[in-house]
Amino acid sequence: MPFQSEAKQAYSEDNLPEFTPMPWSLSDIRAAIPAHLHVRKTWKGLLYLARDLVLAAFAWQIALYIDPTFRSSYITHNLTPHIAEVLRWGAWLVYWWFQGLIFTGIWVIGHECGHGAFSASKRVCDVVGYITHTLLWTPYFSWQISHHRHHSNHASMERDEVYVPKTRSDLGIPNENEVEFDYEDYFGDTPIYTLLMLIRQQLLAFPAYLFFNVSGQKNYPKWTNHFDPKSVLFTRRQRDAVILSNIGIASMVWAVTEATRMWGASEVIKYYGIPWLLVTHWFIMITYLHHTDIELPHYRNGQWNFQRGAAATVDRNFLGWQGRFFLHDVAHFHVIHHFFPMMPFYNGAEATQHLKAFIGDHYRYSDKPAFRALWETYTNCQFVEDEGDILFYRDRKGQARVRPANQFRVQSSGSSLALRNSF
Numbered sequence: 472m473p474f475q476s477e478a479k480q481a482y483s484e485d486n487l488p489e490f491t492p493m494p495w496s497l498s499d500i501r502a503a504i505p506a507h508l509h510v511r512k513t514w515k516g517l518l519y520l521a522r523d524l525v526l527a528a529f530a531w532q533i534a535l536y537i538d539p540t541f542r543s544s545y546i547t548h549n550l551t552p553h554i555a556e557v558l559r560w561g562a563w564l565v566y567w568w569f570q571g572l573i574f575t576g577i578w579v580i581g582h583e584c585g586h587g588a589f590s591a592s593k594r595v596c597d598v599v600g601y602i603t604h605t606l607l608w609t610p611y612f613s614w615q616i617s618h619h620r621h622h623s624n625h626a627s628m629e630r631d632e633v634y635v636p637k638t639r640s641d642l643g644i645p646n647e648n649e650v651e652f653d654y655e656d657y658f659g660d661t662p663i664y665t666l667l668m669l670i671r672q673q674l675l676a677f678p679a680y681l682f683f684n685v686s687g688q689k690n691y692p693k694w695t696n697h698f699d700p701k702s703v704l705f706t707r708r709q710r711d712a713v714i715l716s717n718i719g720i721a722s723m724v725w726a727v728t729e730a731t732r733m734w735g736a737s738e739v740i741k742y743y744g745i746p747w748l749l750v751t752h753w754f755i756m757i758t759y760l761h762h763t764d765i766e767l768p769h770y771r772n773g774q775w776n777f778q779r780g781a782a783a784t785v786d787r788n789f790l791g792w793q794g795r796f797f798l799h800d801v802a803h804f805h806v807i808h809h810f811f812p813m814m815p816f817y818n819g820a821e822a823t824q825h826l827k828a829f830i831g832d833h834y835r836y837s838d839k840p841a842f843r844a845l846w847e848t849y850t851n852c853q854f855v856e857d858e859g860d861i862l863f864y865r866d867r868k869g870q871a872r873v874r875p876a877n878q879f880r881v882q883s884s885g886s887s888l889a890l891r892n893s894f
Contacts, residue, residue, distance in 0.1 A: 487874040490768060492861065493833045497778045500810060503829035508818040513590040515817060519799065520580050520599065527573045534566045534742060563741065571749025572790075572797035578607045578750050579799050579816070585615035586622075586812040601719060607750055608723060610681065610716035613697040617687075617704050622812050626768065626783035627775045628855075628862070633686055634762040636769055636855045636864060641689070644854065647869060658853060658867035669849050672759075673752045757798070760787055760844055761805045765851045765864045765872045767835070774860040774879075781809035785835040786823065787844065794841075806834060 540546060541559035550558070583589040584600025597611075604611040617632050624630035639646070644657055660668075679685035684695040691703055698717055700710035730739050767783050788794070789802030801808065804819030807826050814822060827834040837844060855862040861875040874880070 482868075482870055484871065484874050487871060489876040490861070490863070490873050491876045491879075492768070492770075492774060493779050493782050493830065495778065495830070497810070500778060500826070500829060504807075504811070504822050504825050508822045508825075509811065509814050511588060511591045511813070511815050513592060513595055516580070516583070516589040516599075516815065519817070520577070520603075523573060523576045523580065527570065527577065530566060530570045530573060531742060534563075534570070537562045537566065567745045567749060569797075570746040571753065572793060574607060574746045574750045575753040576797045576799055577603050578609065578754060579801050581607070581609065581611065582618075582801070583799075583816055585611065585618060588813045588815050601715075605716075605719035605723060607747060608720065610697055610713070610720055612709070612712035613705070613716040614681070616709055616712070617697065620704075622809065623777070624780065625762070625809060626770055626780035628769055628771045629690075630688070631780075632688055633680065634759065635686070635688055636852070636862070638857045639854050640857050642854050644869075654867055654869050665850060669846070672849070673755055674748060675751075676755045676759075677751045753798070756841070756845055757789060757802045757805075760789070760841065760848060761785060761802070763848050763852050763864075764835070764837070765848070765866065767864075768873075768875075769855060769862045771860045771862070778810065782806065782830065782833045782835075784809050785837055787836070787841065788838040789841050 537559060541555045541562065546558075547555045580589065581600045581603035584596040584603070587593065587596050589596050589599060600615070601611045604614070620630075621632035624632065628635065642657065644654075645652055676686060680687060681697045684691055687695070695702055695704060697704065698713070698720075700713040700717075702713075705713055727739060727743075730743075761784050764785050767785060768779075769783065770779060784806050786804055786806050787802055789798065794800075794802045799816045800819050801816055804816075804823045807814065807819050807822045808816075810826065811822070823834075827836075839847075851866045852864040853867055854865055856865070859875075861879050863871045863873050863875075865871050
């Protein structure tokens with residue numbers, strides 16, 4: 472084809488690394504993890520929560536001195552007003568960075584509660600989770616319900632709740648073996664435009680998912696959201712919990728409105744609003760990178776099972792020591808969390824070593840810098856094929872990095888290779 476480059480012509484899926492789905496049962500994997508690592512200690516979870524709250528209060532207290540200090544006559548006289556203003560905004564940036572991480576750690580505690588991993592007591596989990604998530608604008612019970620469904624169906628094209636890949640037909644891309652076209656016509660955006668779309672994802676994806684099911688299961692009705700008790704997301708028995716979640720969010724609307732009236736919008740935004748916005752950024756960045764990678768499989772039909780879906784995640788060295796300390800290891804040890812969601816986060820590191828030893832190459836880890844990984848993942852992971860039961864993302868040139876092993880491949884009606892259920 473004259474429109475294809477030599478590099479494209481040289482590309483052959485036969486030369487890609489092969490993937491064979493994981494053969495073990497969940498009970499096999501559970502047996503490889505020491506039982507004591509599943510034990511939840513309420514006192515330990517409460518100590519981590521207390522630590523986060525103390526850190527948040529400490530950062531807040533320090534921030535109270537930023538404006539008075541850098542606007543004082545002593546500082547402006549000795550450093551000049553211009554330098555003092557630069558330092559003032561620099562101090563605010565430092566506050567926002569660390570307070571955003573601290574707030575995200577508190578959100579993670581709520582997430583642990585939603586899974587029942589914080590305490591063996593459901594009441595303790597629900598009280599702590601409801602308070603922490605409500606304070607950070609997350610409808611606790613509503614999101615808990617859909618998030619549980621995500622864990623139960625992760626990497627299933629038909630049933631997963633979030634980060635469901637778009638298919639070739641979803642994007643209107645023709646079969647390259649049947650129609651001559653250039654992928655540049657579909658993915659030829661400028662880097663600036665791509666960056667703006669990535670920023671939009673990072674800041675708005677979670678509210679958009681809660682309100683409009685963006686990035687969720689495409690088979691749901693158009694107006695599916697987490698605030699409608701009659702939504703397809705919930706059963707009749709869950710409606711009261713959804714209403715209770717809505718009451719929590721409504722109370723936050725009232726509280727922030729009152730705070731704005733008393734102290735002014737700019738103060739509320741500086742001390743609370745921007746750190747909260749960073750929570751949505753970190754949360755989306757963490758979960759997106761956990762569940763999206765060009766080498767991670769997705770499944771259709773009979774090839775999917777719970778443990779294969781759990782293994783279709785990747786652990787990442789997310790912000791180094793800051794990610795481990797402030798985010799409670801959830802970014803570093805997420806794969807084990809998908810296998811055993813009720814395992815407490817503070818046992819994730821040790822449990823991961825046992826998991827890795829048992830499943831071998833089916834365990835995935837990346838030490839790529841987080842922001843570099845975010846950019847490369849966002850630009851590379853574009854779509855999956857409409858055919859096949861084991862799928863891998865394709866990039867902006869329509870190329871994959873991994874292919875299913877030969878026993879999972881059959882020749883389609885065209886010249887391209889499709890996949891089949893070999894079981």
